[in-house]
Amino acid sequence: MASCKWVPSFFTVLLILPLLSSSTSSLSPEELAQIPVKFFDFAKRQELFDYMVGVRRTIHENPELGFEEFETSKLIRDELDRIGVRYKYPFAGTGVVGFVGTGGPPFVAIRADMDALAMQESVEWEHKSKVAGKMHACGHDAHVAMLLGATKILQEHRHELQGTVVLVFQPAEEGGGGAKKMIDEGALENVAAIFGLHVSSSDPIGSVSTRSGPFLAASGFFEAVISGKGGHAAIPQHTIDPILAASNVIVSLQHLVSREADPLDSQVVTVGKFQGGGAFNVIPDSVTIGGTFRAFSKESFMHLKQRIEEVITRQASVQRCNATVLFNEREKPFYPVVVNDKDLHQHFLNVAGDLLGPRNILEKPPLMGAEDFAFYQEVIPGYFFMVGMKNESQGKLESGHSPNFRINEDVLPYGAALHASLATRYLLENQPESTLSKGDSHDEL
Incomplete structure (x- = not known):
C-alpha cells in the first residue's frame, strides 16, 4: 500500500519540476548548431515554399479584421488537420492553439497574429484583396504562413523534440489586444517561454533585427x-x-x-x-x-x-x-512595453547566428511602434524580433500600415526556419532536472 502511494507521488514531483533548469542538451554544440541549418534547408524546399506562398496569398485575398478572422481560423484548422497536429479551438473567438511534440514538458510557444487592417489596398497584382476596405497591410498573412510552415518542419521532426511546441494563432493584434484574451482563456497554460516575429521592410532579406530589453513602446x-x-x-x-x-x-x-x-x-x-x-x-x-x-x-x-x-x-x-x-480600454486595451528577456536574447543570438551568421543579426534601436505580444511577456519570458525582407533588386518596400505595403515572399523560409529552430533548441537546452540517478529506471519503481 505504501509503495503504491509513493509511485504516483514520485511522478507528480517530476511533472512540477522547474522547466528553466540549468541542464544541457545531450547533443554536442556542433549538433545543436546544425539544427537551424537543417530546418532552413527543409524550409527552402520547393514544395514547402510553394505551400507557404499559397497559404499567404489565400489569406491575403480574404482579409478579416480583429475578432472576425473566421475564415482565416478555419483555414488554419484545416491545415493543422492535414498536417496531423492536435489543436484546441476557440480561444478569444477565433484563436487556435496547436501542439507538436511529446505532449509533456517543457512547453515553448511560437506565435502568429491573423488580423488585417481597415484599409483599401492600392497594390495592383493577381492576389489583391477581394474585400473592399480591408487589407493585410502589416504582414500578418505572412506570419500565419510562416508559422504553418514551421509546423510542417516540426511535425516532420517531431520524434526529435524533447518536449512540446505550442503553436499560437492569435486574433486582433491591431488594437484589439487579442493576446490578452488568449492569455485569459488559458492559451499559455504550462508554457515556459514564447517567441514572436514580424516582417520588416527596412531590413535586408537574410537578416534579423532585434534587441535585449525594451524594444517596442x-x-x-x-x-x-x-x-x-x-x-x-x-x-x-x-x-x-x-x-x-x-x-x-x-x-x-x-x-x-x-x-x-x-x-x-x-x-x-x-x-x-x-x-x-x-x-x-x-x-x-x-x-x-x-x-x-x-x-x-x-x-x-x-x-x-x-x-x-x-x-x-x-x-x-x-x-x-x-x-x-x-480611453476606451475595453475595446482598445493599453498595450504594455515589449521587453525582450535577456536570457532569451542570448538564445536568439545563438540560434539565429547558426542560421544566418552573426553579421546578419542587426541591433535594432527601440521603436515607438507597439505590439500586443507584450501581454505574453508580462506573464512569461518572451522574445520578439524582426525578419528582414528588403531586396534591393525589387525596389523600395513600403512600411506597414500603408495601402502600398507588399510582402517579399522570399522571407517565408527564414521565418519558418527561425520559428522551428528557436523552439526546438529551447526544448533541447531546457530539459527538466531528473531526480533519478543514472542507475535508476522507471521499471525499477
Whole structure:
C-alpha cells in the first residue's frame, strides 16, 4: 500500500519540476548548431515554399479584421488537420492553439497574429484583396504562413523534440489586444517561454533585427468630444466655438512631449482624428478629436494618460467649452512595453547566428511602434524580433500600415526556419532536472 502511494507521488514531483533548469542538451554544440541549418534547408524546399506562398496569398485575398478572422481560423484548422497536429479551438473567438511534440514538458510557444487592417489596398497584382476596405497591410498573412510552415518542419521532426511546441494563432493584434484574451482563456497554460516575429521592410532579406530589453513602446488611444454652442460664422460672438477650442487643445497636447517629458525618455502624443463641422459658414456644436500616446515605461505612459485628460478638459474650458475624454480600454486595451528577456536574447543570438551568421543579426534601436505580444511577456519570458525582407533588386518596400505595403515572399523560409529552430533548441537546452540517478529506471519503481 505504501509503495503504491509513493509511485504516483514520485511522478507528480517530476511533472512540477522547474522547466528553466540549468541542464544541457545531450547533443554536442556542433549538433545543436546544425539544427537551424537543417530546418532552413527543409524550409527552402520547393514544395514547402510553394505551400507557404499559397497559404499567404489565400489569406491575403480574404482579409478579416480583429475578432472576425473566421475564415482565416478555419483555414488554419484545416491545415493543422492535414498536417496531423492536435489543436484546441476557440480561444478569444477565433484563436487556435496547436501542439507538436511529446505532449509533456517543457512547453515553448511560437506565435502568429491573423488580423488585417481597415484599409483599401492600392497594390495592383493577381492576389489583391477581394474585400473592399480591408487589407493585410502589416504582414500578418505572412506570419500565419510562416508559422504553418514551421509546423510542417516540426511535425516532420517531431520524434526529435524533447518536449512540446505550442503553436499560437492569435486574433486582433491591431488594437484589439487579442493576446490578452488568449492569455485569459488559458492559451499559455504550462508554457515556459514564447517567441514572436514580424516582417520588416527596412531590413535586408537574410537578416534579423532585434534587441535585449525594451524594444517596442507601450501604446494607448484616446478620443475626446469638445462641446460648445453652434451658430452662424458671421456672428461668432453668439457662439462658443469648439473648433477653436479643439485647435488649442491639439497644440497644447504637443507641449506634453516638448516641454514636460525628459528628452531622453522617448514619448509620443499624436492626434490623428479631427471631425467637426460640415459647412463653410457654420460653427458646429461639437468637435471630436482622437489619437494615440506612447512611452517606454509604465510610469511615463500613465503620466501621459493623466496629462492628456487634464490638458483636454482644462484647455477646452479656457475657450468656454466642455470636454469628455474617453480611453476606451475595453475595446482598445493599453498595450504594455515589449521587453525582450535577456536570457532569451542570448538564445536568439545563438540560434539565429547558426542560421544566418552573426553579421546578419542587426541591433535594432527601440521603436515607438507597439505590439500586443507584450501581454505574453508580462506573464512569461518572451522574445520578439524582426525578419528582414528588403531586396534591393525589387525596389523600395513600403512600411506597414500603408495601402502600398507588399510582402517579399522570399522571407517565408527564414521565418519558418527561425520559428522551428528557436523552439526546438529551447526544448533541447531546457530539459527538466531528473531526480533519478543514472542507475535508476522507471521499471525499477
